[in-house]
Amino acid sequence: MATSAPIDDVPTHGGIRLGQFLQLAGLVDSGGEAKEAIREGEVLVNGEVDLRRGRQLQVGDIVSLGGRRARVAG
Numbered sequence: 207m208a209t210s211a212p213i214d215d216v217p218t219h220g221g222i223r224l225g226q227f228l229q230l231a232g233l234v235d236s237g238g239e240a241k242e243a244i245r246e247g248e249v250l251v252n253g254e255v256d257l258r259r260g261r262q263l264q265v266g267d268i269v270s271l272g273g274r275r276a277r278v279a280g
Contacts, residue, residue, distance in 0.1 A: 210275075211270075211273050211274055211275050212275070213268060213275045213276065213277050214231065214274075214275070214276045214277070215276075215277050215279040216230055216231045216276045216277065216278065216279055217279045217280070218230070218263075218265075218278055218279065218280070221262050221263070221264075222262075222263050222278065223259065223260050223261065223262060223263070224240075224244065224249065224251065224256065224258065224259055224260070224261040224263060224269070225237060225240040225241060225244065225259040225260070226240075227263055227269060227276070227278065228240040228243070228244075228249065228269065228271065231269065231276035232276075233269065233271045233272070233274055233276060234271070240259065241259055243271055244256070244257060244258070244259045245257065245259075248271055248272070249269065249270070249271050250269070250270040250271070251263070251267055251268070251269055251270075252267055252268055253268075253270075263278045264278065265278050265279065265280040266278060
């Protein structure tokens, strides 16, 4: 059985949008890269594809891209 990728906890100060979080978590290098990954349906939030770059994330949400995962920490 394959193991899941580890989840990195990424501290945020208040609310954060999906595109910003991808950069903060180091899952992408730029806002343009975040926009493209989201538009292509490559980004999962809590296991589901989300196409909204401006989606407001909450503490505990898990964002996945390219086999890497990061959790929004307060």
